[in-house]
Amino acid sequence: MNAPLRVAVTGAAGNISYSLLWMLVNGDCFGPNQPIILHLLEITPAMEKLSGVVMELEDSAPRLLHGIVASDDPRRAFDGVNAAFLVGSRPRTAEMDRSDLIRANGPIFVGQGKALNDVAARDVRVIVVGNPCNTNCLIAQKSARDIPAQQFSAMTRLDHNRALGQLAARAGVPVEKVRDVAVWGNHSDKMYADVTRATIDGAPVSSKFEADWLRGGFLNTVATRGKAIIKARGASSAASAAGASVDHMRDWFLGSDGRVVSMAIPSEGWYGVPKGLIYSFPVTTTAGGKHEVITDWKVDDFGRAKIKENVEELEAEQAAVADLLGA
Numbered sequence: 001m002n003a004p005l006r007v008a009v010t011g012a013a014g015n016i017s018y019s020l021l022w023m024l025v026n027g028d029c030f031g032p033n034q035p036i037i038l039h040l041l042e043i044t045p046a047m048e049k050l051s052g053v054v055m056e057l058e059d060s061a062p063r064l065l066h067g068i069v070a071s072d073d074p075r076r077a078f079d080g081v082n083a084a085f086l087v088g089s090r091p092r093t094a095e096m097d098r099s100d101l102i103r104a105n106g107p108i109f110v111g112q113g114k115a116l117n118d119v120a121a122r123d124v125r126v127i128v129v130g131n132p133c134n135t136n137c138l139i140a141q142k143s144a145r146d147i148p149a150q151q152f153s154a155m156t157r158l159d160h161n162r163a164l165g166q167l168a169a170r171a172g173v174p175v176e177k178v179r180d181v182a183v184w185g186n187h188s189d190k191m192y193a194d195v196t197r198a199t200i201d202g203a204p205v206s207s208k209f210e211a212d213w214l215r216g217g218f219l220n221t222v223a224t225r226g227k228a229i230i231k232a233r234g235a236s237s238a239a240s241a242a243g244a245s246v247d248h249m250r251d252w253f254l255g256s257d258g259r260v261v262s263m264a265i266p267s268e269g270w271y272g273v274p275k276g277l278i279y280s281f282p283v284t285t286t287a288g289g290k291h292e293v294i295t296d297w298k299v300d301d302f303g304r305a306k307i308k309e310n311v312e313e314l315e316a317e318q319a320a321v322a323d324l325l326g327a
């Protein structure tokens with residue numbers, strides 16, 4: 001057994017965490033030989049609910065769980081953590097866009113970014129799940145001045161998985177037959193699920209399905225899936241979101257084995273995306289915490305227009321929280 005990893009989860013008494021925590025203690029993220037110490041953060045009014053979650057975790061007697069820290073103080077919850085899942089924040093309702101949450105949720109990530117900066121392990125890797133996740137990630141990253149920007153990321157893996165799921169279902173094949181899909185941009189209705197390089201069982205996706213569907217129904221289903229789930233369930237996606245965050249973090253820690261995955265990370269100017277924007281790109285990851293953007297994909301006119309639309313939307317979100325970015 002390795003030495004335990006310290007893993008923070010915020011919003012630990014919420015819906016996503018109620019799936020996520022058990023995936024973590026069962027080894028789905030960091031592997032079957034990696035013990036973890038859970039660091040759970042909640043707001044003060046939710047601490048009693050969190051105590052019930054802690055009881056249930058203890059009652060599950062998971063082999064890999066080597067301790068729990070539960071707190072309403074970010075500086076205590078993030079002390080020494082090597083990985084942080086920033087989930088805690090309000091979900092939207094069916095009438096809202098995710099960006100409508102920015103003034104309510106954005107400030108959360110100032111204090112949490114500063115606390116991570118002050119007390120987290122220097123190798124901490126952060127995924128922001130709370131919406132609007134790209135811009136919340138930007139706020140956290142800017143607030144954590146001493147942690148390298150590339151240790152921050154936002155979750156577009158759920159969109160990536162949704163794209164894989166739609167293609168596999170339509171082709172009638174298991175999901176693992178679908179490769180080289182990528183989600184570009186913002187976790188919003190403008191996201192671009194790009195299949196121009198994608199294959200199903202080795203054959204180009206473009207040879208299997210009509211371009212009209214790939215640029216129409218397919219794209220729209222993936223981009224609006226979050227709202228469809230809220231309408232159907234009366235609550236936003238939770239188990240699939242937890243699973244996607246685990247996929248994201250697992251690949252970041254353990255490597256994606258050559259597979260292309262989608263991560264929103266600080267742009268270094270790739271594909272004309274302005275430096276610093278938290279933008280989803282096609283990446284591969286290698287064990288030990290490296291992600292590498294694939295920088296040589298040919299992007300067609302349709303893709304270029306979508307990439308630009310996402311830049312504009314993220315720049316508008318960034319402008320709306322300018323006061324939170326100089327912390």
Ligand code: NAD
Nearest residue numbers: 011013014015016042046088089090091129130131158241
């Ligand atoms: P939820 O309301 O069930 O749980 C959120 C929890 O966060 C609550 O327990 C709340 O007390 C806690 N919280 C609020 N402010 C906090 C703070 N400052 N510090 C710590 N905890 C805090 O919501 P949920 O369904 O778990 O969703 C959480 C967030 O994840 C929402 O913003 C939602 O929109 C987002 N989300 C993102 C994706 C994605 O793909 N990026 C997918 C699904 C959900």
Ligand code: LMR
Nearest residue numbers: 092131225226227236237
């Ligand atoms: C999702 O995509 O399911 C989440 O971002 C929740 C939402 O508000 O759509």
